[in-house]
Amino acid sequence: MQNVDEILKIKNVKNTAIRTIVLRHLLKQDKAQSLKDIENSLIETDRSSIFRTLKTFVENKIIHSIEDGSGMTKYAVCAIDCNCELKDLHYHFYCNNCNKTFCLHEVPFKKIKLPENFKIQEANMVIKGLCNNCNK
Amino acid sequence: MQNVDEILKIKNVKNTAIRTIVLRHLLKQDKAQSLKDIENSLIETDRSSIFRTLKTFVENKIIHSIEDGSGMTKYAVCAIDCNCELKDLHYHFYCNNCNKTFCLHEVPFKKIKLPENFKIQEANMVIKGLCNNCNK
């Protein structure tokens, strides 16, 4: 697991108690986390503080957000060299059975040929179906 | 433009006044519509009735929903032979400037090689950037 202080330093975000707790939590997860997920895990910590922490992290490319259609935005840690734009584009998988959302970092992202004059800046790619645990 | 009654018949959804109005409206659009968009266009019609109409349409594969990260679910008419599962998978484009969301029906959907034992059922693919009108 990557070092929290190191990441904050690289991404130029000041180290505070809450930021350390939230980032450490996110790094431990095997699935993308909603604000509520984090709130439930870090019961001592205030929701709006977590919210603002996530906002700061997204703005500074420490994490990225995923709209998986569950009604709650999910968050996952970015690759260390990610600028959340054309680098580190990747698919996500939402399991219709266990409701977990994963980053599919290992699946190569295919370049999409857009219509004339369209310019890609970011993407929110969510494949839905059954994950390896649920597809039995 | 396709015929409203025809579509409803094919998809086995009873024809009612509101359903006709909503579907006719959706067929006319060049961008995906939010509940609020529709509400604003069809001022006579009650929001919850439109909401339930959209729900019925999604359940019966007349339309599909798109999570584009704007905070409002968008809806667009399906291809007539769509089952909203592995057929008619397509990308969407969200313009960061004019905030319109389009179906990119003409862009071929590339088959994604998922990890072992993952099974795709549907997808919510949203590419974000500048549309041809705004990229100047």
Place this chain on the structure above:
DNA sequence: ATAATCTTTGCAATTGAGTTGCACTATAAA
């Protein structure tokens, strides 16, 4: 045709994720 049943609609109220205002605290600069 009439009554019974099921479906759809309109309105008001509720839910819940997300967001903000504000006072207080902690940290950094002067």
Place this chain on the structure above:
DNA sequence: TTTATAGTGCAACTCAATTGCAAAGATTAT
């Protein structure tokens, strides 16, 4: 130390989405 800046906790608010319920409409049985 004083002053300015940034971060936090709490409560309140926003707003898209959803629901309960009764009235209206459509369908089926008698």
